[in-house]
Amino acid sequence: MELAGNAYGNIPKCYSMDMSTDFVPMSIFSESSQGKKLSVEGKIYHKFDMKPHNENMEDYAKLCRERTNKYMTRTRQTQFIDDDSEMHMRMRPMLGTVDSKPSGSSDKRKMPMKGSEMKRTRRDPEEMEKILFKLFERQPNWTLKQLILETDQPEQFLKNMLKLLCIYNNKGANQGTYELKPEYKRSEDKSDSQ
Template identity: 30%
Template structure:
């Protein structure tokens, strides 16, 4: 936005209040496919407490014909909201038109997190997402003819130097495949609810930076209270089973 761009402040004059809601990635992807209504939100009062619930449109929840053929699970429909306070922050929502006009839509009055109901169908979808994230980005390819381009030999390639540098900085610990680390973490959290990062490093034998990166995705860090400085799994990951455990469950 340039210095000369004017901002339409109609939203302030009309005292428009907006909600800032965090939604799962798969839900936003389904919304992008929609050509009409994406779902319905219900707001109810229960014992003096506000309960908000989002229900995804049935057409967006059902997998497409090609996806169904591949055995992809149905997208969860029911999503209760977890409400949070704004916390004394001043947050606003802006929009930008096709002509680059900036408008203030309103001030954030509520923050919330849209979470799915954890069931077997959701866990299948989550396991598929984790599996997709562990697929290698580079694949080998067989060439039909010999490469005739002249390459100049080098004493050591950049990726080897980078690996050696990382190995020295992180000691003897070498990153394992993401799925392997996830299985070790889920297995550990089945025994105890809380772990500090040092214990998780001892269990997985993984570098601290790599471990924290994974834990930020699947866990919550407790910065205060009785379990200060520990990690625990997010609610949607507490019923996760590795592929081996699921096979054992089916066979029994």
């Protein structure tokens, strides 16, 4: 088969047609302008495949490459704006950014955020015991958060150490704090008197 006119540039003119009947027959439907009626316009019994002749394959491949490259190029453009004095060009802080402070948080020390760069490393348990004893000399009751800030140890490791050395106060004036077990308090008192 040969196309009559070549109005589309370097599109091949000569094609070979392959007819095949080894596919499921199809029907052509149309819909009325109101969209209410559907009617059968015809049936398809044969399938025709067109491909360019072998002598036109190089031209056709070149056409396909050009078409692909054309659609892959971006049409965006970068513009430089010289006048940056306009109000809409200025950067404004948004809610929830670093500059904005929630009310009542200026006095409190915040816990460092957990992250891969903020991983805490465990100390030797004996060294940790000495540090905890020194902290409890300074102050008799500590919350878990205070101890994490002071020791910079992983929470679970610190909890395990506190279970060995301390009592957790559930009630009373020191609720929610840890204090040394009585046996450790006695040993400190004896060492002070000697």
